[in-house]
Each structure stands twice: as structure tokens, then as C-alpha cells.
Amino acid sequence: MDSYITLCLLIMPGxxxxxxxxxxxxxxxxxxxxxxxxxxxxxxxxxxxxxxxxIRLLTPEIDDISSFFMNMNNVIIYGICSIVVSILLGWLSKYLIEIYQNIINRLRDNDNKITIGKSIYNMNFNDGKVHLIEVYKDNTLLYKGILSNMYFDNKELLLEDANEEFKLIEQYGQLVYKKTYINWESGIMIREVDIENCKK
Structure with a gap:
């Protein structure tokens, strides 16, 4: 039982x-x-x-840290402090990783820039903007629409119907593609329509 408590107190915050x-x-x-x-x-x-x-600031009267954990109230204090610090560090690390990434890219000089922890898919489509896309599987068109939502871990996409938008584009011009995303492992290809250039 003690080992489980130790695991929760030491590993779970990280x-x-x-x-x-x-x-x-x-x-x-x-x-x-x-x-x-x-x-x-x-x-x-x-x-x-x-x-x-x-903890030392909150309880300066405690000399021995091991005796501190003998009191259940102190364990609760430790747990609350750990959760708060974990949340703050998880939020702060977002910006620390960006700083670290910028430093690494400066050191790489003329080499290709890296993006830590981001997939090509995430960088291009998970940006809060409207993306009119066509989704292909093994060169067969599966669906076309507006990318509404995504869940990267489960490789899920939610597309809103955009048949009218595609008809208007095809009526007044031709489809111009901005970029193409290819996943070799799954055979999925996503082509993004360049809406601005299609209107010209």
C-alpha cells in the first residue's frame, strides 16, 4: 500500500x-x-x-521531512501543492518548449527547422482556420468538405458538408490546391483547396 502512495506522490505530479x-x-x-x-x-x-x-515555507516548524508525512493532513497539503505546481508547470512548459525550439533552430543555422512534438498534419490543419479539403484513401476520393474538428491521437476527422462551396468554385473557375498532406503509412492524402486563388 505504501508503495502505491509513494508512486502517486512522486510520479503522478510529473x-x-x-x-x-x-x-x-x-x-x-x-x-x-x-x-x-x-x-x-x-x-x-x-x-x-x-x-x-x-512546504518548508508553509510549515517552517517541521525539521524532519519524513515526520511531516506521518500526518495525513500534511500528505493532503503535499498533494494539493503537487497538483497546483503540476498544472502551472504543464502550462509553462508550453512556452519553455517554444524557447528551447527557437534556440535549437538558431544553432542549426542553415539546416531545416524542427518543430518539437508537432506532426506535419497538426501544424497545417490544427490552427483554428477554415480548411476546405478533399480526403483520399489509396488515391480514391473518400469525402470533401470543411475540416470542422479533429482528434489527432485517434486519427479522427470531422468534416462539414461543403458541396455548395465546391459547386460554386467549379462553376466560376477551377480548383486550385494550396497544399497536399500525405501519410505513407495509412495511405491517406488530404488536399487543401486554395479558396482565395479559386475566386480569382
Missing amino acids: YLARVINHHLCDSIVSNNKFDTIMESLLYDIVIIPLVYII
């Missing part, structure tokens, strides 16, 4: 920060257990010392 960062950044997350544990521990390297400092 895991929580990792999940929050993933949700905020919509980044690619490895499902490998080893990667998950290592990434959670990296967050814990920051979280645990910060929580320790907070």
Missing part, C-alpha cells in the same frame, strides 16, 4: 504536468511506457523541489 502540456500544445505523445515514465520523471525533477520549498 505525469499530470505531461498530460496538461499535451492538451495545451496538442503535441504527439509516445504511448511507450518507458518514454511516459522518463518524461514524467523529467517533470518531477522540477516539481518535487518546488513543492518541497513551498
